[in-house]
Amino acid sequence: MIELANISKKFGQTSVLENINLSVVPASRTVIVGPSGSGKTTLLRILAGFETPDSGRITLSGKTLFDENTFIPAHQRGIGFVPQEGALFPHMKVGDNIAYGLTGSRHENRRRIAELMELVSLDRHLQDHWPHEISGGQQQRVALARALAQEPVLMLLDEPFSALDTGLRAATRKATAELLAYAGVASILVTHDQHEALSFASQIAVIRDGRFSQVGSPTEVYSQPVDEATALFLGDALIFSAQVSNGFAHCELGTIPADNPQFTGDKRIMLRPEQIIISAYQADAETHHAVTISDVDFTGYLSTLTLNSPAWTAPLQIKTVSQQKWQVGMQVKLAITGHACVLAD
Numbered sequence: 001m002i003e004l005a006n007i008s009k010k011f012g013q014t015s016v017l018e019n020i021n022l023s024v025v026p027a028s029r030t031v032i033v034g035p036s037g038s039g040k041t042t043l044l045r046i047l048a049g050f051e052t053p054d055s056g057r058i059t060l061s062g063k064t065l066f067d068e069n070t071f072i073p074a075h076q077r078g079i080g081f082v083p084q085e086g087a088l089f090p091h092m093k094v095g096d097n098i099a100y101g102l103t104g105s106r107h108e109n110r111r112r113i114a115e116l117m118e119l120v121s122l123d124r125h126l127q128d129h130w131p132h133e134i135s136g137g138q139q140q141r142v143a144l145a146r147a148l149a150q151e152p153v154l155m156l157l158d159e160p161f162s163a164l165d166t167g168l169r170a171a172t173r174k175a176t177a178e179l180l181a182y183a184g185v186a187s188i189l190v191t192h193d194q195h196e197a198l199s200f201a202s203q204i205a206v207i208r209d210g211r212f213s214q215v216g217s218p219t220e221v222y223s224q225p226v227d228e229a230t231a232l233f234l235g236d237a238l239i240f241s242a243q244v245s246n247g248f249a250h251c252e253l254g255t256i257p258a259d260n261p262q263f264t265g266d267k268r269i270m271l272r273p274e275q276i277i278i279s280a281y282q283a284d285a286e287t288h289h290a291v292t293i294s295d296v297d298f299t300g301y302l303s304t305l306t307l308n309s310p311a312w313t314a315p316l317q318i319k320t321v322s323q324q325k326w327q328v329g330m331q332v333k334l335a336i337t338g339h340a341c342v343l344a345d
């Protein structure tokens with residue numbers, strides 16, 4: 001539906017985006033995730049028509065929005081935009097914020113406001129409130145309703161939940177995903193929060209220094225990241241040196257089936273912490289090396305265990321579900337589930 005081909009952008013001499021390619025299908029949810037300053041907002045502003053790329057092409061449903069001869073302005077693109085907090089006009093009541101840009105009669109607009117408020121699950125009586133009189137989550141829903149009023153085919157969301165506290169943030173995210181699906185609107189959301197990215201997306205594009213390091217489904221980029229930086233950006237990762245051959249990685253933890261059979265030789269491999277099952281060591285029944293817990297950092301649901309083994313060159317830190325039995329000095333054994341992901345050099 002929307003296609004970006006080789007989009008590049010410099011500010012002065014500084015390259016901010018380099019050869020960005022992205023394809024978004026109708027009614028899907030794409031998340032662009034990356035660290036601060038990696039170019040996410042610039043890319044969203046280019047899509048919205050607020051910024052001009054230096055080169056490349058953007059098409060929406062077959063229509064060219066940008067190329068060397070074309071620039072369709074923002075208001076003619078059919079693209080909605082929900083910016084970060086502070087998006088509402090403070091001097092307009094909620095209903096007038098939503099109606100901003102509607103061109104129908106007074107009566108038609110009132111009906112449309114009511115429809116849109118229902119769509120974003122806002123109580124209708126809130127339309128007579130000022131933005132500062134409603135909560136942050138409600139304000140984001142009003143901003144979404146205002147953007148949906150234009151009946152866009154694509155919605156751009158720039159860190160729309162960043163001002164909300166954790167519980168409200170997850171609930172608003174889920175509600176937004178559901179209502180965009182209901183309205184059949186494709187979306188591109190920008191965030192630096194990997195949990196938000198994995199939870200919201202049907203497709204994730206990981207951006208670093210103005211380039212996409214990987215584009216794929218959430219499970220793909222999480223379990224098979226292309227490189228170490230992408231692996232670490234998307235969550236806790238255990239990275240080891242390994243000798244990879246015939247579909248197996250031989251490392252300090254033992255021999256583990258490996259993804260990416262095309263990679264062989266001296267490589268780095270990655271495991272997610274949930275792939276490591278830790279259980280009590282029973283000396284007489286075991287052939288494994290015993291591993292000793294040297295530190296327990298309890299943080300509630302999860303604890304970080306520091307583990308030592310005479311077979312390892314360095315201690316290992318693993319986040320795991322807290323259990324009372326994890327005590328300093330306890331001997332445990334490790335079992336690994338699934339595949340190790342072999343990382344590109």
Ligand SMILES: Nc1ncnc2c1ncn2[C@@H]1O[C@H](COP(=O)(O)OP(=O)(O)OP(=O)(O)O)[C@@H](O)[C@H]1O
Binds near residue numbers: 192
């Ligand atoms: N109008 C501008 N003029 C000059 N430099 C700019 C301009 N807009 C952005 N930049 C620079 O481009 C780079 C990317 O900025 P951008 O806002 O796109 O990053 P981001 O990934 O959205 O960051 P954040 O997560 O912090 O919002 C930054 O180094 C920024 O300083």
